Amino acid sequence: MKSTIGERLNHTVENLRGLRDEIKLQAHLAAMDARDGWKQLEKRLENAEHSLRDSLSRPRR
Amino acid sequence: MLLDGVLAQHRSVTRTRLDRALGSLEHRDWEQAAIHFDEFRRACEEHMDVEEREMFPALDASLGERSGTAGLLADHKRFRQMTAYIAACIDLHDAEAAAFALHRFGEQFEAHDMREEWVLFPMCERLLPPEKIARLREALAEVEELS
Numbered sequence: 001m002k003s004t005i006g007e008r009l010n011h012t013v014e015n016l017r018g019l020r021d022e023i024k025l026q027a028h029l030a031a032m033d034a035r036d037g038w039k040q041l042e043k044r045l046e047n048a049e050h051s052l053r054d055s056l057s058r059p060r061r
Numbered sequence: 062m063l064l065d066g067v068l069a070q071h072r073s074v075t076r077t078r079l080d081r082a083l084g085s086l087e088h089r090d091w092e093q094a095a096i097h098f099d100e101f102r103r104a105c106e107e108h109m110d111v112e113e114r115e116m117f118p119a120l121d122a123s124l125g126e127r128s129g130t131a132g133l134l135a136d137h138k139r140f141r142q143m144t145a146y147i148a149a150c151i152d153l154h155d156a157e158a159a160a161f162a163l164h165r166f167g168e169q170f171e172a173h174d175m176r177e178e179w180v181l182f183p184m185c186e187r188l189l190p191p192e193k194i195a196r197l198r199e200a201l202a203e204v205e206e207l208s
Binding site for chain 1: 139142143145146157158161162165
């Protein structure tokens, strides 16, 4: 049976709504991952700075 | 298996809690949605906490990197991010986004549970001492009491 234009439009709108909600969710998760990655990077940078300072403050032979 | 009963209870109670939250969202009953989702979220959190406390360290100690707990921990992290998002959607009264994410969460949580049920729990029963299994069973059962 052929679907009417209205039914097809409804279907398209439903699909777009699903896509919108999917993108919203994925954007939120990506933002959280980015925040975690940033925290890890800052921690590693801090450690590297400590190591550098330690090695520079040690008397050279 | 010793843990079969408690796992079946976990599946059924999780589904009931999820359906309650989805039902409230469908009716745009924000107060009930917040209450039901909070119950669901807390139970999932407690279930994951029990696994992370009672099960994963024991398996890691026994099998090292082969235990497979790293992937499950990554799933747990993702679930916690998703529940935070769903709670925020409910606070903002965004029913469509909350329901979409809750459906997605339900699918992923179920797939995760299946992996645990078929791989991790049988591994526990083979490797862990009976008293440890009994403690795990008791802790999991406590979480699954439906209010």
